[in-house]
Amino acid sequence: MSHANIRVLPENVVNKIAAGEVVERPASVLKELMENALDAGASRIEVEIAAGGRKLVAISDNGRGMDRDNALLSIERHATSKILDVDDIEHINTLGFRGEALAAIASVSRFRLTTARQGDVSGTEITLSGGKIQDVREIGGPAGTRLEVRDLFFNVPARRKFLRTQQTELTHIRNTFTFQALAYPTVGMSLTVDGRVMHQLAPGGAQAIRDRVRDLFGEDYLRQLREVAFEGNGVKVRGFAGLPAFSRADRTEQYLFVNGRATGAPLLGYAIRAGYHSLLPRDRHAVMVLFIEVDPGSVDVNVHPTKKEVRFRQPSEVRDGVIAALQGAFAMTTTPDTMPPGISGAEFAAAPSRGSALPDLQLAIDDLPPSRIFRYPRIPIQTTDGSPPSAMHQPFGPGNAPPRPAGVGPPAPTESESGVRPQAADVPDADAPWSWCRVLGQVGALYVVLEIEDGMVLMDPHAAHERVLYERFMNRFTEGKILSQSLLVPDTVELNPTDADRVRRHTDILRRMGIGIADFGGDSFVIDALPAFLVSVQPKKLLAEIVRELEVGGAGRARGKLNESALIQASCKAAVKSRDALTLDEIEQLVIDLAGTRMPYTCPHGRPTLIYMSFHELNKKFGREH
Amino acid sequence: MKIEIPKSALLEALQAVQNVVSIRTTLPILSNVLIQAEKGRICLTTTDLDVSIQCRVDAKVLKGGATTLPARRLSSIVRELPSADIEIEVDDKDTAQVHCGSSFYKIMGLSEEEFPPISKAEGKFCYTLDQGAFREMLRKTAYAASTDETRFVLNGVFLSFKDNKLVMVATDGRRLALVEHEVEFPAEAEVDLILPSKVAAELVHTLGDNGELRIFTKDNRVMFEFGEVVISSKLIEGTYPNYRQVIPAQCEERVAVERETLLSALKRVSLVTTEKATAAHLTFGKNQLVVSMTAPDVGEARETIPIKYTGKELHVAFNPEYMIDPLKNLNNDEIYVELTDDLSPGVIKCDIPFLYVLMPMRVS
Numbered sequence: 001m002s003h004a005n006i007r008v009l010p011e012n013v014v015n016k017i018a019a020g021e022v023v024e025r026p027a028s029v030l031k032e033l034m035e036n037a038l039d040a041g042a043s044r045i046e047v048e049i050a051a052g053g054r055k056l057v058a059i060s061d062n063g064r065g066m067d068r069d070n071a072l073l074s075i076e077r078h079a080t081s082k083i084l085d086v087d088d089i090e091h092i093n094t095l096g097f098r099g100e101a102l103a104a105i106a107s108v109s110r111f112r113l114t115t116a117r118q119g120d121v122s123g124t125e126i127t128l129s130g131g132k133i134q135d136v137r138e139i140g141g142p143a144g145t146r147l148e149v150r151d152l153f154f155n156v157p158a159r160r161k162f163l164r165t166q167q168t169e170l171t172h173i174r175n176t177f178t179f180q181a182l183a184y185p186t187v188g189m190s191l192t193v194d195g196r197v198m199h200q201l202a203p204g205g206a207q208a209i210r211d212r213v214r215d216l217f218g219e220d221y222l223r224q225l226r227e228v229a230f231e232g233n234g235v236k237v238r239g240f241a242g243l244p245a246f247s248r249a250d251r252t253e254q255y256l257f258v259n260g261r262a263t264g265a266p267l268l269g270y271a272i273r274a275g276y277h278s279l280l281p282r283d284r285h286a287v288m289v290l291f292i293e294v295d296p297g298s299v300d301v302n303v304h305p306t307k308k309e310v311r312f313r314q315p316s317e318v319r320d321g322v323i324a325a326l327q328g329a330f331a332m333t334t335t336p337d338t339m340p341p342g343i344s345g346a347e348f349a350a351a352p353s354r355g356s357a358l359p360d361l362q363l364a365i366d367d368l369p370p371s372r373i374f375r376y377p378r379i380p381i382q383t384t385d386g387s388p389p390s391a392m393h394q395p396f397g398p399g400n401a402p403p404r405p406a407g408v409g410p411p412a413p414t415e416s417e418s419g420v421r422p423q424a425a426d427v428p429d430a431d432a433p434w435s436w437c438r439v440l441g442q443v444g445a446l447y448v449v450l451e452i453e454d455g456m457v458l459m460d461p462h463a464a465h466e467r468v469l470y471e472r473f474m475n476r477f478t479e480g481k482i483l484s485q486s487l488l489v490p491d492t493v494e495l496n497p498t499d500a501d502r503v504r505r506h507t508d509i510l511r512r513m514g515i516g517i518a519d520f521g522g523d524s525f526v527i528d529a530l531p532a533f534l535v536s537v538q539p540k541k542l543l544a545e546i547v548r549e550l551e552v553g554g555a556g557r558a559r560g561k562l563n564e565s566a567l568i569q570a571s572c573k574a575a576v577k578s579r580d581a582l583t584l585d586e587i588e589q590l591v592i593d594l595a596g597t598r599m600p601y602t603c604p605h606g607r608p609t610l611i612y613m614s615f616h617e618l619n620k621k622f623g624r625e626h
Numbered sequence: 627m628k629i630e631i632p633k634s635a636l637l638e639a640l641q642a643v644q645n646v647v648s649i650r651t652t653l654p655i656l657s658n659v660l661i662q663a664e665k666g667r668i669c670l671t672t673t674d675l676d677v678s679i680q681c682r683v684d685a686k687v688l689k690g691g692a693t694t695l696p697a698r699r700l701s702s703i704v705r706e707l708p709s710a711d712i713e714i715e716v717d718d719k720d721t722a723q724v725h726c727g728s729s730f731y732k733i734m735g736l737s738e739e740e741f742p743p744i745s746k747a748e749g750k751f752c753y754t755l756d757q758g759a760f761r762e763m764l765r766k767t768a769y770a771a772s773t774d775e776t777r778f779v780l781n782g783v784f785l786s787f788k789d790n791k792l793v794m795v796a797t798d799g800r801r802l803a804l805v806e807h808e809v810e811f812p813a814e815a816e817v818d819l820i821l822p823s824k825v826a827a828e829l830v831h832t833l834g835d836n837g838e839l840r841i842f843t844k845d846n847r848v849m850f851e852f853g854e855v856v857i858s859s860k861l862i863e864g865t866y867p868n869y870r871q872v873i874p875a876q877c878e879e880r881v882a883v884e885r886e887t888l889l890s891a892l893k894r895v896s897l898v899t900t901e902k903a904t905a906a907h908l909t910f911g912k913n914q915l916v917v918s919m920t921a922p923d924v925g926e927a928r929e930t931i932p933i934k935y936t937g938k939e940l941h942v943a944f945n946p947e948y949m950i951d952p953l954k955n956l957n958n959d960e961i962y963v964e965l966t967d968d969l970s971p972g973v974i975k976c977d978i979p980f981l982y983v984l985m986p987m988r989v990s
Contacts, residue, residue: 472901472903475922476922479922481922481989482989483903483904483905483943483987483988483989484987484988484989485800485903485945485985485987486800486969486971486985486986486987486988487799487800487985488797488799488800488801488802488872488971488983488985489799489867489871489872514988516988529985529988531903532903532904532905532945532987533903536773536774538774538776538777
């Protein structure tokens with residue numbers, strides 16, 4: 001009954017198939033249209049969006065414009081002004097060239113093209129619906145081109161169903177706009193969404209990129225970036241790279257451009273990671289706006305239909321260029337303007353030399369003794385039966401420890417014993433990490449070295465603090481007794497649209513966590529109370545960390561099921577990070593608190609808090625035992 | 627340089643200046659005390675580059691000159707010496723020979739030229755206050771300053787000389803303490819300063835009960851001159867937030883409470899927990915105030931205080947630390963607590979120009 005004859009598809013079907021490749025969602029329409037406008041030499045581009053781009057994506061430029069014949073030709077498949085023959089593909093300088101964009105977009109929307117050339121008496125207006133020309137007429141109007149794409153996918157219900165919520169589509173649109181705005185800082189651009197002006201970007205002057213970054217992301221953001229510049233081996237790298245402390249949980253804020261084209265390449269990801277070598281933990285990603293320029297002949301942009309990835313002919317030169325550029329930017333990791341003014345000259349001078357291997361994680365114990373580190377009395381963190389710790393394995397036994405000088409150092413042992421740990425008895429003996437310990441010192445400006453009854457322990461105080469906070473917070477949360485401390489002055493935090501949307505969806509959980517958060521319109525939120533556990537945390541930082549958690553967690557889990565524990569973890573992380581100096585007393589309290597937790601050996605994210613080495617192991621290493 | 631000085635005088639001066647000497651410093655000269663001898667007096671100076679303290683003391687100067695010696699070491703030695711006259715002689719290699727009775731010490735110092743320059747107590751205007759009054763003002767506010775280093779403008783006490791008044795404010799974003807005092811100065815001398823908490827603490831420690839205190843400010847530094855001591859410090863740069871906006875314009879209920887009674891009730895109920903993040907619940911009923919606290923693993927505490935109160939029943943929760951802080955630093959017998967409801971800020975006032983705003987805690 002079926003006659004599966006092979007035949008050439010009609011033009012409109014071909015266009016619809018092409019549309020499937022090129023036009024994925026409203027944002028891809030915007031991308032194609034903006035690229036066309038830029039290729040037409042526009043110095044001013046205005047973008048209008050309605051209903052997340054489903055109702056309308058319109059773009060007006062003041063570029064060259066087209067005459068009637070060219071205008072008609074432009075909506076034919078594979079009609080392009082940008083290449084003439086196959087050789088030109090090797091030397092692409094323009095953004096679009098495949099010549100299928102307009103035809104493809106027109107085939108799945110109600111489409112209107114209005115264009116006029118500079119000096120022409122009249123312009124042309126072409127109206128299409130589902131790829132069929134409805135009307136062609138002469139009209140008057142300014143030089144340039146205006147394209148209106150209405151009711152995208154109105155004739156392709158299957159694709160329409162795949163469009164996400166308006167908010168999501170809008171996020172993609174804003175992302176596309178941001179990329180183009182960064183790629184062309186000298187072009188004036190505006191973005192209007194549902195009648196509200198979101199961005200009004202002036203054409204840049206001498207400091208175009210800097211100004212554009214500031215206009216898009218704000219002054220605070222810019223302050224967290226360092227300028228990057230490198231040239232050599234036919235590779236030019238410039239732009240801005242974020243300070244290690246300003247990192248993100250993913251790469252969404254890495255804006256990379258190769259020869260002005262927003263793109264990515266596995267190679268670049270690798271180069272960035274290498275450029276930040278040891279400055280960033282594994283799971284963090286730097287924020288950056290990076291322009292890489294190479295000879296157009298040495299980069300293949302025609303790998304991917306939407307040009308999302310490129311391939312380099314000389315990958316190692318590009319990689320080395322990016323690495324060199326980033327390393328150049330961070331060679332002086334502590335520039336004076338990143339230091340709060342409160343820090344004294346002496347501390348500042350000392351900072352770079354201290355643990356430069358871990359600049360992002362520096363932590364100073366203020367009052368470590370200068371040289372003699374064996375002065376401190378033991379901290380009995382656990383006395384289940386009141387018996388004193390056995391002295392048999394102690395190379396520096398309690399008798400040898402001289403009394404600590406008056407007025408310096410930790411609380412006397414009796415204080416800890418009597419008051420600080422009322423719940424000590426609850427902890428089963430088997431779980432007890434050790435029965436006493438003392439702080440010996442600190443290595444790498446971070447790790448705390450502890451001596452315990454049968455060996456040595458290295459503690460990561462950040463991870464330990466996170467564990468302590470997390471368990472306390474979680475306990476209270478499950479009991480439903482979260483205390484929240486109101487703030488004298490509420491803090492307003494502005495997020496980017498994607499993040500704002502995520503936060504909006506989770507305000508209920510956040511409120512139950514004790515964060516007094518309210519939508520302030522636009523993408524702003526007001527925070528007027530914080531969980532009492534997180535007294536020192538800054539609302540902005542807290543929200544940023546939570547957003548990252550939502551971003552990472554939201555993808556994998558079913559909507560609405562994002563669990564509170566992940567958010568609480570994120571909050572604790574933010575709280576810990578805000579402290580980068582601890583006193584010896586605080587470290588000791590931390591050890592005591594950690595011993596009281598259910599799972600003292602890892603932080604809530606699963607990283608270890610403690611690394612233990614027994615005297616037995618040490619003796620073996622020193623050849624005293626076998 | 628050669629001087630002769632009674633042990634007690636030298637020890638007292640050393641103790642006045644040694645607080646800013648850092649134990650852990652990268653610049654060895656900062657561990658030293660600068661000693662300058664001239665015309666019957668010696669002047670001791672220490673600094674950590676941000677803060678410097680200078681103290682003058684009478685001494686028999688046999689030969690003028692200057693040197694620097696390790697401050698804490700010198701102070702420890704002097705403390706243990708017999709009570710007699712101490713003779714210190716320094717050679718041109720800055721090695722000091724200390725004679726006292728039958729004791730002899732040789733201490734190696736560093737050249738005075740290495741010591742960072744110290745700014746003089748001078749400025750266009752001088753603000754004169756009573757030492758004790760200024761110390762009291764600091765005591766009533768400084769505890770409320772923030773210790774969060776990321777909000778550095780709040781890491782100090784705000785001093786505003788305006789309208790012939792000194793207003794002193796400190797806040798950490800959860801509570802705010804404010805105190806005012808009349809001071810005479812010309813209108814053109816109006817100025818706002820943010821004094822680092824460290825210096826505030828040092829002043830509370832060193833200022834006397836009475837006597838004149840003169841304050842100068844110049845080039846983002848501030849100098850405090852009192853008795854024989856001059857403390858000079860960098861100021862915190864930045865704009866202090868508009869603290870007036872957090873002071874509630876009105877309240878619904880105003881209750882007089884005996885300060886000591888409330889303070890000790892709060893201290894007692896706080897004993898049921900060691901956790902820092904905790905809430906003391908205050909319930910104002912007919913002629914009584916109930917202060918209570920619950921700790922999940924321990925139990926609960928409740929204290930009842932008689933008050934004169936006939937207003938609506940009010941329940942509010944505060945961090946007990948935030949209430950204890952002002953109560954223990956005030957001297958008045960009676961304080962006034964002003965409240966509106968459980969979500970609005972509470973205010974503590976008393977008969978002096980003092981005001982304390984604190985935000986309640988909520989249980990979600």
